[in-house]
Structures are given as C-alpha cells and as structure tokens.
Amino acid sequence: MxxxxxxxxxxxxxxxxxxxxxxxxxxxxxxxxxxxxxxxxxxxxxxxxxxxxxxxxxxxxxxxxxxxxxxxxxxxxxxxxxxxxxxxxxxxxxxxxxxxxxxxxxxxxxxxxxxxxxxxxxxxxxxxxxxxxxxxxxxxxxNEPMAVARHCVNRSQARPGDKVLVFGAGPIGLGVTIWLKLRGVEHVVVADVVPERLETALAVGADAVIDSAKEDVSARLTELHGEAANALGQPRPGTDIYIDAAGVAAVFNTTVDAAKWGAKLVMVGVQKPSSEIDLGGMLRSELTLIASQGYPTEIFEVTAELAEHRDRFARLxxxxxxxxxxxxxxxxxxxxxxxxxxxxxxxxxxxxx
Structure with a gap:
C-alpha cells in the first residue's frame, strides 16, 4: 500500500x-x-x-x-x-x-x-x-446482532418443549425467533404492532404472530399455549418464557399480567426509563426476570450457523x-x-x- x-x-x-x-x-x-x-x-x-x-x-x-x-x-x-x-x-x-x-x-x-x-x-x-x-x-x-440474539436465547435456557412469546419483531427479536426454532423450541409466537414485521416473523419461522395493537395478548396466548394458573390460582396462558426485544413498559406489564406460576421474562431490549413498571405484580407468578446483555461467548458461536441458514437471516x-x-x-x-x-x-x- x-x-x-x-x-x-x-x-x-x-x-x-x-x-x-x-x-x-x-x-x-x-x-x-x-x-x-x-x-x-x-x-x-x-x-x-x-x-x-x-x-x-x-x-x-x-x-x-x-x-x-x-x-x-x-x-x-x-x-x-x-x-x-x-x-x-x-x-x-x-x-x-x-x-x-x-x-x-x-x-x-x-x-x-x-x-x-x-x-x-x-x-x-x-x-x-x-x-x-x-x-x-x-x-x-x-453476525454481531445475531450474537446478541443468541445470548438472549442462551440466557433463557429454552428447551424443546417450551412455549415462548417474543415481543418485538425488529432484528433482535427476529434473530431470537430464528435461534429458538433452530434450537428445536416447540412453539414460538411473535408479537408486534407493525403488520409487515409480523409477516417477516412468520417467514423466518415463527409458529404464530399477535398484532398487539389489535389483539388481546393474554387471550390469544391462551388459545395458542393452553391455560395454566399463576401463584394465586388465577387462570393464565401456558406460556413458559417471555422475551422482551422491544424495551417498553407496556411489554413488561403485559408479561406480568399474563405470566403463569414460574414463568420467565428475558429482557434483551434496552429499557426506556419508566415509572409505570409493575414490579410488585411479579409476585403473583413468582416471575423470574433475566437480563441479557451483549455476547460474552456468542460472538463467533453464531458464525457457522449464520452461513448455513443464510437465506433465513437475509430476510432481516x-x-x-x-x-x-x-x-x-x-x-x-x-x-x-x-x-x-x-x-x-x-x-x-x-x-x-
């Protein structure tokens, strides 16, 4: 040179x-x-x-x-x-x-x-x-954002039999969806307020989608994941894991209201400061809150699979x-x-x- x-x-x-x-x-x-x-x-x-x-x-x-x-x-x-x-x-x-x-x-x-x-x-x-x-x-x-998404899935410890809801169909939420399905997770639902995003979610492998601007998320989840109960015995959807890739208070509170006993919420979206979050409501389900930040080990863990499934990831x-x-x-x-x-x-x- x-x-x-x-x-x-x-x-x-x-x-x-x-x-x-x-x-x-x-x-x-x-x-x-x-x-x-x-x-x-x-x-x-x-x-x-x-x-x-x-x-x-x-x-x-x-x-x-x-x-x-x-x-x-x-x-x-x-x-x-x-x-x-x-x-x-x-x-x-x-x-x-x-x-x-x-x-x-x-x-x-x-x-x-x-x-x-x-x-x-x-x-x-x-x-x-x-x-x-x-x-x-x-x-x-x-590669880098998909490593962020992969770390979120790793933090969730999702198993094949789990039923999962992903809030937010941006690149991270869609990446999470792809990794969950490649992990063999049984049923993954994606919720968003933009219809075009939901179409993409289905295209990359989501089993169902929810337009949360028009549909009752809890009611729709009960249709999709069956009925369970929270720690007080109140009926709740059978969803095992909620993933927040949107980072807004409404997602947190929707999860708290819908969570069954022992459900998990993994936060990967950057949270906006809010006084509206109902932390006390977590007691009703003994909801486990898990934060996911970056990619401590995943940055190159994803590279080979990104190449293998390139057509699916290209849709993002x-x-x-x-x-x-x-x-x-x-x-x-x-x-x-x-x-x-x-x-x-x-x-x-x-x-x-």
Whole structure:
C-alpha cells in the first residue's frame, strides 16, 4: 500500500447527523490485520450516538464525537508478520469488544463504518472469525446482532418443549425467533404492532404472530399455549418464557399480567426509563426476570450457523445502501418506521494503492 494512503470514515457530527471524513489509512503492526470493509450494519446504538452527537459516556458527562459502526464484515488485505492464522483474501467478521483500544464503533478509537478497519492483535476465534466465500457480506454483517440474539436465547435456557412469546419483531427479536426454532423450541409466537414485521416473523419461522395493537395478548396466548394458573390460582396462558426485544413498559406489564406460576421474562431490549413498571405484580407468578446483555461467548458461536441458514437471516435486512449514500442510510435508520435493518455496502472496485 502507498505511504500516506487515506480512507473515508463515518463519524458522529452535529446531533442527528453523520460526517464522512478523510483520515489516514491504518498500517498494521506485526500482530495486526487490515480489513477492507465490505458491509456494515447500522444498529440502534449507532442511532443513539448520532442523536446525541457522539458518546456521553465520558467521566465528566461531555459528548465526544466518535467513529461509528460495530457490525462490520470485510476482507483481509494485509497481515502483520506475526499473524499466522489469517491470510490476505480471508473474509471475516469482527468481535467489536476484542479491540485493545476500546469497543469498535461504541466509544473506541476505531469504527467499522470505515473503508478499512485495523484489527489489533488479530487472532482467529478471539478478534475475528473467517466465514465461507459464498456467504454474502451483507448477511455476514448480521453476525454481531445475531450474537446478541443468541445470548438472549442462551440466557433463557429454552428447551424443546417450551412455549415462548417474543415481543418485538425488529432484528433482535427476529434473530431470537430464528435461534429458538433452530434450537428445536416447540412453539414460538411473535408479537408486534407493525403488520409487515409480523409477516417477516412468520417467514423466518415463527409458529404464530399477535398484532398487539389489535389483539388481546393474554387471550390469544391462551388459545395458542393452553391455560395454566399463576401463584394465586388465577387462570393464565401456558406460556413458559417471555422475551422482551422491544424495551417498553407496556411489554413488561403485559408479561406480568399474563405470566403463569414460574414463568420467565428475558429482557434483551434496552429499557426506556419508566415509572409505570409493575414490579410488585411479579409476585403473583413468582416471575423470574433475566437480563441479557451483549455476547460474552456468542460472538463467533453464531458464525457457522449464520452461513448455513443464510437465506433465513437475509430476510432481516430491509435496506442495503451503498457507502456513497451513507447519509441516506442513517436517515433511514433514524426515521421511525422507515426501515428495519439497514446494511451499508461497500463497492468491490476500490484499488489497493
């Protein structure tokens, strides 16, 4: 590569806007690898940072602009002399939490929404995973959010005979649905207020859906999962596990009202602050509340199955937007109801200088 080579990098700008800046292209050290990014998804965390104008997670509470993107898939274009398990041409996904300089795209020095990404201390199985050449880059870019969904399912400890309700048919809720069905779970219902999302839920394997804007969730669940009782003997649906991939108080309270004795609620959606949550109501069912955060072990646990079931996971992508139109990509992601999952794609025609 030529000395003083540059690349484009997407950063937070003013509130609700991104900037594309020209910066120096990184040079890999002896233990590093350099990736040419080929696709990168936009996550709700990205939109939070964009809406904030940067990250407010600083000791003094100030907002600091930062590089964006933590869902990249790319191609190795250079490796350091001490890197033995990667080669030029390998197609890889990245562990954003494996970078010594900070979480990629979430407050660290590096961002996956750049033309090139330095993988520090590159090591297969820790910082990157290689995926098959026939897996499209845009689907591979789902690896990180699908690891979030997989951790949620692992936390639920769902068994084949369980009956499950997933609230929220966004990318995480749909990913949870896919993993539950691949795990062999008997009956998975998805609830949402957007009919198009519910259609997608059925397409990826949900056994039934509930339009929670129009239907009585508890009554419909009783039809689907049979009748049980709570700790007071009151009739309740036979649903074993509730999963909140929406993060709103209404979901929590609907679960508390519907839960049978011994049911579980797994929260993977980021909860909005609310005084409306009925914690005391959990006593009526001895409801177990489980929080699911990130992917302590799952980031590459999902990669092979993502490739194997690529057609099902590809349905989660609603928009593929070229990098040249990255401002439009973020506008879509920031506009409620405009898009479900936006993946930015990078041209394959860039020359290696």
């Amino acid at each position: 030529a000395e003083n080579a540059t690349m484009k990098s997407v950063r937070t700008g003013a509130r609700n806007a991104v900037e594309v800046v020209e910066i120096a292209r990184p040079e890999p050290g002896p233990r590093d690898a350099l990736l040419r990014i080929r696709a990168c998804g936009i996550c709700g965390t990205d939109t939070f940072f964009v809406q904030s104008g940067g990250t407010p997670y600083t000791p003094d509470g100030s907002v600091v602009p930062l590089p964006l993107g933590h869902e990249p898939a790319g191609e190795v274009v250079a490796v350091g002399a001490e890197v033995t398990d990667l080669k030029v041409g390998d197609r890889v996904v990245v562990n954003p939490q494996g970078a010594p300089s900070g979480i990629i795209g979430c407050g660290g020095e590096l961002g996956g929404m750049d033309e090139y990404l330095l993988v520090e201390d590159a090591e297969v199985g820790r910082s990157v995973a290689v995926f098959p050449d026939d897996l499209p880059f845009d689907v591979a870019a789902l 992508i609603s928009h593929r937007v070229p990098f040249a139109e990255v401002h439009r990509a973020f506008e879509l992601a920031l506009t409620p109801g405009a898009a479900e999952k936006v993946v930015v794609t990078f041209e394959d025609s860039r020359r290696e200088d």
